[in-house]
Amino acid sequence: MLSIPDLIKKKRDGGALSDEEIKAFIQRVTDKTIQDCQTGAMLMAIWQKGMTDKEIVTLTKEMMSSGEVMSWPKEWAGLVVDKHSTGGVGDKVSLVLAPALAACGYKVPMISGRGLAHTGGTLDKLESIPGFNIQQSTDQIGND
Known part of the structure; x- marks a missing residue:
């Protein structure tokens, strides 16, 4: 098994992580077998030293495949969109743009x-609408 402290040290020292190392890091994060301080240390090392284009592509692919990947009906091709909020006080764009x-x-x-912290997210805002259901299964989401 790859050592998380060794991966952190490698990145801290400016090394590029291999596909296998990135996959191991993401796996440990998603299965919760990594300490929060180790995750923070890795993110700090990445922030300070940056990532190669190859590392970014691998990280993105590993993050994407680490959870449930939804598939959409073929007739929806080119029609599925999302505006993900980056937050901020008073962020109301999603509430207007989605409908x-x-x-x-x-x-x-x-x-x-x-x-x-102090600001409500999109789900908090939608949940304040009486009768609005924010808890939908993937089957419900895919059925228009």
């Missing part, structure tokens, strides 16, 4: 999060 895009025929699954 506007849906009215134009786009499929907007609204993959969103809850608020952090």
